[in-house]
Amino acid sequence: MASHGVEPLDKRHDRSVFSCGTEALDRYLKQQARQDADKRVAAAFVLVVPTASQVLGYYTLSASTITADELPPELARKIPRYPQLPVVLLGRLVVDTTLKGCGQGEFLLMDALHRSLDAASMVGAIAVLVEAKNASAETFYRHFGFTPLQGQPARLFLSMKTVASLFG
Ligand SMILES: CC(C)(COP(=O)(O)OP(=O)(O)OC[C@H]1O[C@@H](n2cnc3c(N)ncnc32)[C@H](O)[C@@H]1OP(=O)(O)O)[C@@H](O)C(=O)NCCC(=O)NCCS
Numbered sequence: 001m002a003s004h005g006v007e008p009l010d011k012r013h014d015r016s017v018f019s020c021g022t023e024a025l026d027r028y029l030k031q032q033a034r035q036d037a038d039k040r041v042a043a044a045f046v047l048v049v050p051t052a053s054q055v056l057g058y059y060t061l062s063a064s065t066i067t068a069d070e071l072p073p074e075l076a077r078k079i080p081r082y083p084q085l086p087v088v089l090l091g092r093l094v095v096d097t098t099l100k101g102c103g104q105g106e107f108l109l110m111d112a113l114h115r116s117l118d119a120a121s122m123v124g125a126i127a128v129l130v131e132a133k134n135a136s137a138e139t140f141y142r143h144f145g146f147t148p149l150q151g152q153p154a155r156l157f158l159s160m161k162t163v164a165s166l167f168g
Contacts (some may be wrong), residue, residue, distance in 0.1 A: 011034070
């Protein structure tokens with residue numbers, strides 16, 4: 001298999017045949033992602049084979065906030081009591097059906113975590129937050145150490161300290 005790369009979505013990328021099995025996530029890539037990126041609502045990054053334009057996967061990143069009482073108490077105790085705490089929101093992370101089970105989901109996730117860590121060194125963010133769209137997504141994120149916010153099983157986070165430790 002040719003080695004894949006991840007790059008910011010732009011108009012050269014062919015999104016027309018992308019299919020992940022969840023229509024809303026396909027539609028987002030095809031109809032909304034460029035506009036969100038242009039308006040800086042969410043930055044989209046796509047998985048491609050270098051020199052080809054077909055999108056094989058994607059994820060989005062945005063700035064967001066949580067409150068201290070959404071964190072598990074043992075972690076909240078260690079964080080200054082500001083009303084809002086900054087996080088990087090990993091809004092979606094999706095791989096084309098043809099590539100599932102080949103390690104590309106993990107590859108995209110590591111890329112997203114690395115970019116989030118870079119961003120946090122410039123604007124501050126205590127964690128990467130994900131909003132799992134279904135039970136399978138939830139178990140995928142748990143597999144990589146994400147844990148739920150208080151009482152919100154579908155909203156999971158990984159502290160930026162943990163993300164930093166992944167990259168030495
Ligand atoms: C979830 C998704 C991104 C996983 O991508 P993938 O390329 O199939 O996963 P990978 O092959 O990279 O798997 C990496 C590891 O995660 C594990 N894994 C994959 N999907 C998993 C799941 N749903 N639950 C638990 N573990 C999972 C694999 O077993 C593998 O573990 P290992 O390295 O210990 O063997 C993909 O199935 C997908 O696009 N799903 C539809 C969209 C979606 O629900 N996205 C998430 C939220 S928006």
